[in-house]
Amino acid sequence: MNLTSRLPAFRHVLAACALSAGLLSIAAPATSAAPATGWLRLAHLSPNTPAVDVYLYSVGNPHARLVLHHVSYGTVSPYLKAAVGTYTVAMRPAGAASSSAPVLSTAVHVRAGDAYTVAGMGPASGLRLQVLNDRLTSPRGHAMIRVIQASMREHLVTVRAGTDVLGKNLAFATATSYRAVSRGRLTVQAVGATERALNKLTLQAGTIHTLVVLDEPGRLRIDNLEDAAGSKVLPVGAPATGLGGTAPRQQSSGVIWLAFISAGLLIAASGLIRFRRGRRPDISMR
Amino acid sequence: MSRGRHAARRSRPAGLIVLLAGSLVALGGVIGLVANDPSGSSGYPLGRTPHVDAPRGRAAALAIASGRHSVPRPVSLVVPAIGVRSKLIRLGTTSAGTLQVPTTTSEAGWYTASARPGAIGPAVIAGHVDSTAGEGIFFRLRLLRPGDKVFVRRADGTVAQFVITAVRFYVKTRFPTSAVYGPVPYAAIRLITCGGVFDHATGSYLSNVVAYGRQIAGRHHASHRK
Numbered sequence: 001m002n003l004t005s006r007l008p009a010f011r012h013v014l015a016a017c018a019l020s021a022g023l024l025s026i027a028a029p030a031t032s033a034a035p036a037t038g039w040l041r042l043a044h045l046s047p048n049t050p051a052v053d054v055y056l057y058s059v060g061n062p063h064a065r066l067v068l069h070h071v072s073y074g075t076v077s078p079y080l081k082a083a084v085g086t087y088t089v090a091m092r093p094a095g096a097a098s099s100s101a102p103v104l105s106t107a108v109h110v111r112a113g114d115a116y117t118v119a120g121m122g123p124a125s126g127l128r129l130q131v132l133n134d135r136l137t138s139p140r141g142h143a144m145i146r147v148i149q150a151s152m153r154e155h156l157v158t159v160r161a162g163t164d165v166l167g168k169n170l171a172f173a174t175a176t177s178y179r180a181v182s183r184g185r186l187t188v189q190a191v192g193a194t195e196r197a198l199n200k201l202t203l204q205a206g207t208i209h210t211l212v213v214l215d216e217p218g219r220l221r222i223d224n225l226e227d228a229a230g231s232k233v234l235p236v237g238a239p240a241t242g243l244g245g246t247a248p249r250q251q252s253s254g255v256i257w258l259a260f261i262s263a264g265l266l267i268a269a270s271g272l273i274r275f276r277r278g279r280r281p282d283i284s285m286r
Numbered sequence: 287m288s289r290g291r292h293a294a295r296r297s298r299p300a301g302l303i304v305l306l307a308g309s310l311v312a313l314g315g316v317i318g319l320v321a322n323d324p325s326g327s328s329g330y331p332l333g334r335t336p337h338v339d340a341p342r343g344r345a346a347a348l349a350i351a352s353g354r355h356s357v358p359r360p361v362s363l364v365v366p367a368i369g370v371r372s373k374l375i376r377l378g379t380t381s382a383g384t385l386q387v388p389t390t391t392s393e394a395g396w397y398t399a400s401a402r403p404g405a406i407g408p409a410v411i412a413g414h415v416d417s418t419a420g421e422g423i424f425f426r427l428r429l430l431r432p433g434d435k436v437f438v439r440r441a442d443g444t445v446a447q448f449v450i451t452a453v454r455f456y457v458k459t460r461f462p463t464s465a466v467y468g469p470v471p472y473a474a475i476r477l478i479t480c481g482g483v484f485d486h487a488t489g490s491y492l493s494n495v496v497a498y499g500r501q502i503a504g505r506h507h508a509s510h511r512k
Binding site for chain 2: 039076078079081115136137138206207208226227228230232233236238241243244246247256258260262263265267271272274275276277278
């Protein structure tokens with residue numbers, strides 16, 4: 001909502017970006033348009049848990065594919081491309097040796113084309129890693145939106161988008177499923193027993209959002225994460241981007257030449273038969 | 287018996303002539319086929335790729351999901367591997383709902399309803415493969431390979447850098463709209479042109495070439511937005 005209040009979290013995200021720069025492809029080689037890969041992102045959404053190091057392993061490999069250092073409350077990493085398969089996400093206290101036992105870990109099965117948020121959620125005393133299935137598509141002309149309730153001070157929060165109720169009395173450490181909303185400007189409100197937050201959003205068609213309700217000193221905050229985005233308008237058909245000046249002429253006449261070849265061979269064959277008959281009359285006699 | 291032998295004798299030279307004539311026709315067919323290779327490799331010469339340097343400038347920050355950050359609009363495109371340097375025209379859709387294409391064949395255009403290059407989503411850039419007379423701005427797009435770099439300069443002078451991940455050919459009747467224009471969870475780029483067989487009857491190519499890429503951190507470290 002106002003920029004100064006966003007900046008701390010913003011910086012965490014930037015830090016995570018910097019850390020993961022160049023690591024976007026964690027497992028897959030060069031990808032195709034319809035690859036056997038999915039997407040993973042890692043988040044810390046436990047208000048009273050200190051910063052952690054988040055490790056990502058593919059199953060059966062003791063060497064971490066990726067480590068995000070010093071991830072603190074409210075941080076959500078960018079999506080990481082991950083080959084289809086099973087991964088383990090583990091959290092250790094920030095700075096702990098990678099050989100030390102993790103505080104907690106969970107397995108994630110990545111399916112082709114799907115996206116997941118693996119988030120440390122709940123209070124420090126009952127911290128758990130939760131795997132959320134993320135959406136990457138929206139109905140034509142609409143945006144999609146869901147809520148993760150990560151405020152511990154307000155154990156129950158009701159979140160409204162305009163007049164729509166996105167979640168009523170959402171319990172701490174839960175998430176709603178996505179719902180379609182009309183594109184355009186939208187005022188989102190999160191209201192707890194004593195604290196509230198308000199966020200003005202502009203939602204484009206073809207975008208998918210996760211709103212995260214966070215504890216901030218003295219009040220709530222709503223972070224708007226853009227999970228995925230497409231074109232606002234999907235053009236019809238295929239673009240006409242060529243006028244033919246470099247195209248070979250008479251493209252389809254290959255068949256004609258093939259006909260020439262076969263006709264020629266037939267004529268030549270009949271000629272050959274006649275020729276051979278003439279040379280060896282005995283055979284032709286009977 | 288003797289009548290048959292005579293007939294056979296008479297047909298000998300004629301057979302030879304027919305054999306030779308048939309061979310000539312077949313040979314002509316082979317020459318015609320080779321000279322008219324429908325794969326297009328014998329078409330317009332590829333020529334030498336113009337030398338284009340990667341642009342200088344502050345590297346753009348990687349796209350982030352959080353916060354209200356505005357990504358500046360794109361102004362120009364550089365693809366050194368295929369000698370492309372172009373300012374970017376703004377493209378919308380036609381009244382028929384298809385993607386507008388640049389009115390000039392020598393400049394590429396950015397589809398304004400797609401993501402801005404360096405923002406989450408697919409940034410769609412289209413350019414002509416050719417004019418009626420010769421090369422268009424994306425004449426060599428089909429030669430792009432995974433790993434090649436794409437640079438987009440934005441209005442604030444920053445340069446968003448992308449790496450090509452795939453180059454695909456699609457028959458126009460089966461153009462993959464959602465793969466090209468649809469949602470993705472990262473900052474992507476799509477370079478589109480035409481390719482394959484040109485239908486002289488309709489004045490249109492029958493296929494499209496699409497190069498897919500994703501944003502990478504530039505060589506200079508991303509400067510944090512204030």
